[in-house]
Amino acid sequence: xxxxxxxxxxxxxxxxxxxxxxxxxxxxxxxxxxxxxxxxxxxxxxxxxxxxxxxxxxxxxxxxxxxxxxxxxxxxxxxxxxxxxxxxxxxxxxxxxxxxxxxxxxxxxxxxx
Numbered sequence: 001x002x003x004x005x006x007x008x009x010x011x012x013x014x015x016x017x018x019x020x021x022x023x024x025x026x027x028x029x030x031x032x033x034x035x036x037x038x039x040x041x042x043x044x045x046x047x048x049x050x051x052x053x054x055x056x057x058x059x060x061x062x063x064x065x066x067x068x069x070x071x072x073x074x075x076x077x078x079x080x081x082x083x084x085x086x087x088x089x090x091x092x093x094x095x096x097x098x099x100x101x102x103x104x105x106x107x108x109x110x111x112x113x
Contacts, residue, residue, distance in 0.1 A: 002044075002086075002090045002091070003041055003044040003045040004045065005083070006041040006087055007037065007038065007041030007042060009033075009037050009041075010033070010034050010035075010036070010037025010038035010041050011038065013033065013034035014034050014038055029067070029068075033064065036056065036057065040053040040054075040056050040057045041057070044057060044094065044099075046103075046104050047099035047100070047103025047105055047106070048103075048104040048105060049105065050094060050098055050099035050103050050105050051094070051096075051099075051105075054092070054093075054094035054095040055092075055095035057087070058089075058092040058095055061084045061085075061087045061088035061091065062088050064081075065084040065085055068081075069081030069084060
């Protein structure tokens, strides 16, 4: 579910779907976020290159929190940074733990069941 939410944010920036506005300027913070969220969100969702993808996604969420939310207050509840904080730690966990037995990574390595 975390990968789906993350991917939706990328698609929102790409197409304007889900009530968003498409990113028109590139390079920009939103443009880079769009690419990272679409590419690595899809990779995490499928379980392909899970550890690397989750590590990069976790870093992107940390940047999103500290650059865009933290200046508006310390606590995530007051600066509306709950989603970036949760996704950051979920992806950090996936970067350490991997995608699990049904991830494409495991199936390609012969470790899937």
